[in-house]
Amino acid sequence: MIRTEVVDGCLLDDGPDSFLSVKPWAMELVRELGLEKEVIGSNDHLRVTYVLKRGRLVPLPDGLMLMVPTRVLPLLASPLLGWKTKLHMAREFFRRPGGIRPCDVSVAQFVREHFGQEAVDYLAEPLLAGVYGGDAEQLSAASVLSRFFELEQRYGSLTRGVLAERRRLGRPRASEPLFQTLRGGLGRLVEALAEAAGPRMRTVHARAVAVERQEPHYRIRTEEDTFLADCVILACPAWQSAALVGTLDAELAALLRRIPYHSCVTLALGYGRHEFCVPLNGFGFLAPRRERGKVIACTWVGTKFEHRVPEDKIVLRCFLGGGDESILDLSDPEIEGLVRGELRRIMGVEAEPRFVHIARWPRSMAQYAVGHQRKLEAIEHRLERWPGLYLVGNAYYGIGIPDCIRLARHAARCVAGQ
Numbered sequence: 001m002i003r004t005e006v007v008d009g010c011l012l013d014d015g016p017d018s019f020l021s022v023k024p025w026a027m028e029l030v031r032e033l034g035l036e037k038e039v040i041g042s043n044d045h046l047r048v049t050y051v052l053k054r055g056r057l058v059p060l061p062d063g064l065m066l067m068v069p070t071r072v073l074p075l076l077a078s079p080l081l082g083w084k085t086k087l088h089m090a091r092e093f094f095r096r097p098g099g100i101r102p103c104d105v106s107v108a109q110f111v112r113e114h115f116g117q118e119a120v121d122y123l124a125e126p127l128l129a130g131v132y133g134g135d136a137e138q139l140s141a142a143s144v145l146s147r148f149f150e151l152e153q154r155y156g157s158l159t160r161g162v163l164a165e166r167r168r169l170g171r172p173r174a175s176e177p178l179f180q181t182l183r184g185g186l187g188r189l190v191e192a193l194a195e196a197a198g199p200r201m202r203t204v205h206a207r208a209v210a211v212e213r214q215e216p217h218y219r220i221r222t223e224e225d226t227f228l229a230d231c232v233i234l235a236c237p238a239w240q241s242a243a244l245v246g247t248l249d250a251e252l253a254a255l256l257r258r259i260p261y262h263s264c265v266t267l268a269l270g271y272g273r274h275e276f277c278v279p280l281n282g283f284g285f286l287a288p289r290r291e292r293g294k295v296i297a298c299t300w301v302g303t304k305f306e307h308r309v310p311e312d313k314i315v316l317r318c319f320l321g322g323g324d325e326s327i328l329d330l331s332d333p334e335i336e337g338l339v340r341g342e343l344r345r346i347m348g349v350e351a352e353p354r355f356v357h358i359a360r361w362p363r364s365m366a367q368y369a370v371g372h373q374r375k376l377e378a379i380e381h382r383l384e385r386w387p388g389l390y391l392v393g394n395a396y397y398g399i400g401i402p403d404c405i406r407l408a409r410h411a412a413r414c415v416a417g418q
């Protein structure tokens with residue numbers, strides 16, 4: 001999914017545009033590949049994220065840790081949430097630990113219990129939709145909010161938990177930006193990895209169609225060839241891995257098929273700065289489900305990162321999907337028309353774009369639905385029958401790039417050990 005393109009002098013990431021700094025595994029790989037000098041951070045001094053509420057863009061209050069408030073004044077002053085929710089949040093501070101939850105619950109239920117429905121609608125749902133492309137009523141709190149799940153067990157209150165952890169670990173370094181990326185786009189990471197690995201690798205550019213057993217090896221059939229391997233790492237989507245292992249282990253395939261996926265579309269609109277009359281004071285906006293048309297989130301690319309957009313241009317990057325699979329049926333002009341209509345309504349953008357660049361990502365966002373961890377346990381259990389067979393990618397233990405790298409490195413170490 002990591003793919004960078006240059007359009008009209010603008011550097012466009014069609015898929016991910018950055019990785020989270022707090023998760024170290026992407027940076028480790030960047031260092032190992034000698035790309036450290038190319039790393040740039042997000043322009044956090046300009047970081048304001050807006051949330052659409054009743055047709056207006058309202059800034060997220062300062063001091064939120066996802067949807068957990070850690071500062072009183074910005075929260076009190078914010079028009080994003082009503083008094084009822086603010087009181088709910090204040091009461092949450094005094095919540096006592098209730099022991100281990102007997103079972104997983106949805107993100108929406110979890111957040112509702114702590115902070116009320118409005119915090120689900122205007123904080124958790126839009127923030128997570130931009131990352132998971134999913135529905136807060138379906139996503140698993142144990143998987144998606146695992147850290148908060150643990151804090152709840154220990155402290156009862158998430159706010160008290162976050163503050164206590166902060167005291168214990170010290171404040172995050174102010175110099176550390178929230179997001180990091182590479183000056184030449186994230187595609188550089190893939191290029192550098194391929195270059196570094198290339199001399200030690202035989203690359204077969206063909207679609208794999210089956211993984212079978214030919215004791216003591218695995219037999220991999222591609223569309224063109226068949227070859228034997230001692231170990232196999234399946235680094236494709238779970239539904240694709242299911243198709244590959246279908247004859248090897250029908251039960252494993254059935255388990256893998258139970259991980260649902262959503263599709264998404266990204267659309268970048270490029271404008272001449274002089275024609276674009278709307279101020280861009282922030283990183284962009286999120287559109288909560290109850291206010292949403294098609295656009296879930298819009299990044300104001302030139303504000304978020306340097307080296308992406310030349311001085312005389314503006315780029316808005318929109319993210320669509322989030323369970324609305326009908327977007328894949330729309331033609332490019334239809335998508336453009338819908339998005340431009342929404343940007344006009346939400347931001348007042350009347351300018352004619354100089355370019356429109358659309359990327360479709362069918363069945364790309366694995367959904368960690370309620371019960372995801374149980375599914376993973378069953379998959380792990382099944383994999384015990386198949387020594388040397390590994391599953392990596394975004395379907396299992398983290399959807400972001402750092403977690404994908406962590407899992408892949410672990411699999412690579414196991415293979416090397418074997």
Ligand SMILES: Cc1cc2nc3c(=O)[nH]c(=O)nc-3n(C[C@H](O)[C@H](O)[C@H](O)COP(=O)(O)OP(=O)(O)OC[C@H]3O[C@@H](n4cnc5c(N)ncnc54)[C@H](O)[C@@H]3O)c2cc1C
Pocket residue numbers: 001002014015016017018019020206207208209235236237240264265266361364365392393394395399400401402404
């Ligand atoms: C629009 C978008 C924006 C995102 N933004 C961010 C972000 O800003 N930060 C972040 O951390 N994460 C982001 N993510 C999530 C992150 O990019 C992905 O979860 C991660 O890159 C997935 O990596 P992967 O290796 O699992 O999948 P992929 O990158 O899809 O790799 C799977 C590979 O398997 C290959 N393959 C599939 N089937 C076969 C087969 N049968 N034979 C051979 N090869 C096969 C595919 O061609 C593909 O190359 C975003 C995702 C999307 C879609």
